[in-house]
Amino acid sequence: MTRYFLYGTLRHPELFERVAGTPAKAERASLAGHAVHWVAGQAYPVLIAKDGSDADGVLVDVSAEAAARLDFFEEGFGYRPETVTVETETGPREARVYLSDTRPELGALFDIEDWASRWATVMVSAAEEVMARYGKTDADAAHALWSVFCARGWAREMAAEGAPHALRTDMGRGDLPRLEIAEGGHDGFFRLRRFTVSYPQYRGGYSEAVTREAFCAFDAALVLPYDPVTDQVLLIEQFRYGPLMRGDPGPWVLEPIAGLVDAGEDPMETARREAVEEARLELSDMRPMLKVYASPGYSTEYFHCFLGLADLAGRGTVLAGLDEENEDIRSHVISFDAAMGLVETGEVNAGPLAMMLLWLARERPALRTGA
The missing domain is CATH 3.10.490.10 (Gamma-glutamyl cyclotransferase-like)
Known part of the structure; x- marks a missing residue:
């Protein structure tokens, strides 16, 4: 011993x-x-x-x-x-x-005790991912993604807040008669997990046990900068791996500013930080938009969306991004009407940006009146 x-x-x-x-x-x-x-x-x-x-x-x-x-x-x-x-x-x-x-x-x-109240859930989750690598790689390699593991644990902690049940069923995770998550699967920046689940059905009784796979990602904060005085929005453009691997001939995509929510970080602060990193932009005020799953059928990825009020007058194209994250980002300041035109033509082909522009279309008259 x-x-x-x-x-x-x-x-x-x-x-x-x-x-x-x-x-x-x-x-x-x-x-x-x-x-x-x-x-x-x-x-x-x-x-x-x-x-x-x-x-x-x-x-x-x-x-x-x-x-x-x-x-x-x-x-x-x-x-x-x-x-x-x-x-x-x-x-x-x-x-x-x-x-x-x-x-x-x-x-x-x-x-x-202070640590336990603030960090225990996140650290236990992250430690599980580190120790899954024990005996398979060295300590330095296992810890290389520590901040990523913590972010994934923080996402699980934020998930516990849930969402309203005004229309949907009040059944919850605790009503599942069976949930088994298999060992193994891909473990890297992202995780792929196989699981078996049975769930209560609307007509009564329970489903048969079904085995599926889930893509385990993170919570991300997204922000659409808007200047109500000039009626302009700021969009960013960057090379994206999803369209690339799908076979899209044009894998440069227009998007809102976005970034992974670090462990312990408020998503609104993440959005402010990312605005500086990705567009060199300081936001004067922020308004919550939506909180949504990106693709709930198979992915844990969850978006905290914000409108960021900013002074965009006279701002031209800006190149930004962090070298250590291999970011090469170009920002565009265009009129709101021009942005909606890109939605109509399909040039805006990232769902979060289209959704956020449509949210802005609803709120824009009030924002402009108060500008």
Whole structure:
């Protein structure tokens, strides 16, 4: 058995079990001359030497397999195990502790309860994706998509908010007599999962068990910039892989500004951030439009759509996008009527943009009156 002193997120029972593959039998302990701080801007802590402080944590004894799994998880974040002596109710004990390879910028003192309330659901979900790669690749490769895994977990957390049931049935996920999600499938930036489900039917009884596949993506924030004074909209144009792989001869597409909602981020803030990144545009105000599934028959992708009010007067074509994300984006400022003309001709062939322009068509008179 190997003994560890856990001071951070692995003190959370569900996260520990997901990583180690076994529940923890924990004993309270502390490490003198140390403190646990948040890493600034991150959702995890770091242990630092600090005179006059004691770092609280727990001791756990684990098997060789569980120890290897813990090391795999922590090493991907640049944490390495070292041996220390901790204090317990029965006296000093030696244990391994994970220390950072670097000294990151520090935040406030770490609070495990605060972390659990804000991050546990997301981190447990992301850890599941990391540990699915255990034994198949090295720690660095498994953690390369950590932010993506967290974003997918954040999408699941936001999904729990649900939507109104004024017309549709009040039956819910809890009424499913069977839902089995198979192990395996494609695991990368996107996931492909096979599942078997049976569900209640409107006429009574239950469906036969059906096996299907789902494309597991993310929540995205979309924003259509509009200037009510000049009655102009801003559209972006970029090379898109969906039309390419469909065989479309023109895989450059007109779209609204859009981006993946990072873990813990409000979709409206995502939209503001993406407006700067994709069009170098600061939005003066934002109005919620719609919240919709992109293609609910097979995909988890979900859109948070906004109208972004902005000053577009005199703005010409702008090239933008992040080099590290291989983005090459051109923006166009055109009249609202011209944009609707592109919908009619089919040149606007991205559903979200057409939908958002039609929403604007309904709200435009009131927006222009108040401009």
